Amino acid sequence: MDKIEIRGLEIFANHGVFPEENVLGQKFVISATLYTDTRKAGLTDELTASIHYGEVSQMITEFTKNHTFKLLEALAENLCQMLLETVPHLQKITLRIEKPWAPVGLPLDTVAVEITRSWHTAYVAFGSNLGDKKKYVDDGIQGLRNTEHCTVEAVSEYLITEPYGGVEQDNFLNGALKLRTLLTPEELLDRLHELEAAANRERIVRWGPRTLDLDILFYDNEIIDTLELHVPHIDIENRDFVLIPMNELAPYYRHPVLNRTISQLLDSLNNR
Template identity: 60%
Template sequence: MDKITIKDLEIYANHGVFPEENVLGQKFLVTAVLHTSTRKAGLTDDLTASVHYGEVSHLIKKIVCDNTWKLLERIAEEVAATILLTYPLVSQVDLTIKKPWAPIGLPLDTVSVEISRGWHTAYIALGSNMGDKEAYLKGAIEALDSAPDCQVTAVSDFLITEPYGGVEQDDFLNGALALRTLLSPEELLDRLHEIEYAAHRERIIHWGPRTLDLDILMYDDLVLDTPDLHIPHIELHKRDFVLIPLAEIAPWKRHPLIGKTVAQMLEEVKDKR
């Protein structure tokens, strides 16, 4: 990916832990590296095909000057999120916020915070087998798509499937969606749980009936195993009720561990029937 760099933008603002910093203010230096394709702009000399670094610089200044925060980390998060939400051509931002002569009682040049934030692609499985199943699934899709840090880019058709796990219950309505998001995997999991909770999801019986079930299937090409979250989903390659809708929206997506595409995994599941 190409990059546009704004280096050491000088901004006088009022941030810091000490009250005098918030009143007197001081200089901050901001470096922003914008990850974007410059190919079209380079071939056409068309400004609208690129990211206007002058506009971005003024946006950064406005964010930093119009607010007062204690931490450099807070400034960095706000600047990164605003740039990504304002400029669709930017896929990732690398930010460095420097604070010269930070008041720590010792001689130093600068203290700085560096972060990288960007858009990620996640695939989510949807399921419901209680109440108005279709309404629960559509409500979850709307809840994700209406959040500023999430964009639903594709949704599969819904299909009726038999319950999984041996618990006697009603048939499920299942689907899958593709999501463009600024959330980390852990933050996305929390967001999904919030949506499930709003749909009155109860976790009483393992593999039991539920108003709404939302699972992260894949997140970019990430491999993650924690006590609370496994990516890719451990059962992904075994479940036709997940692979069928996922193959509809991303048949080419490759499992980062198994190395097979969604379409290939679905064919293998079908062959084992």
């Protein structure tokens, strides 16, 4: 990915743990590396095809002056989120905030915080087999649409499937969606659990009936294996109710563990 750099932007603002820092203010030096695709701008010589670094510099300045945070970490986090959600073509940003007048009582050049944040692509499976299934699913998807730092980019067709896991119960309404998000996998999982709780989801019997089931299938190409989260979702290759909607959304997405595309996994399952 190509880069546009802003280095050493000096801003007088009011951030710090001590009250006098918030009142008197001090100098901050901000540098940003903006990740984007400059190919079209390079071929067309059109500014609208790239990122206007002058406008971004002004946005950084105004945001830093108009907000007050105790920690550089908080300023950096909020500044990155604002830029990623506002600046067209910006996919990723590395932001460095220096505080050369930090009140530590020792000789130093500067203290600094540097973070990197970016947009991520996640695929989420949804399902319901209790009550008004479609309403539960629709409400869950709308809940994701209403979630800060998330954009639902595509939703598969709904399909009716038989229950999986050997527990006798009603058929499911299933599907999947594509999500663009700034949330980490853990933050996204927490949000899915909130939406399930809002649908009165109860976790009593494993693979049992549920009002709303929301699972992270894939998150970029990451492989995550913790007590709380498994990505890619376990046993995808044996679940047609996952592979069919995923094949509609992203047939050529390659499973990062099995190294096979969704289309290949679905063909293999159908041929058994």
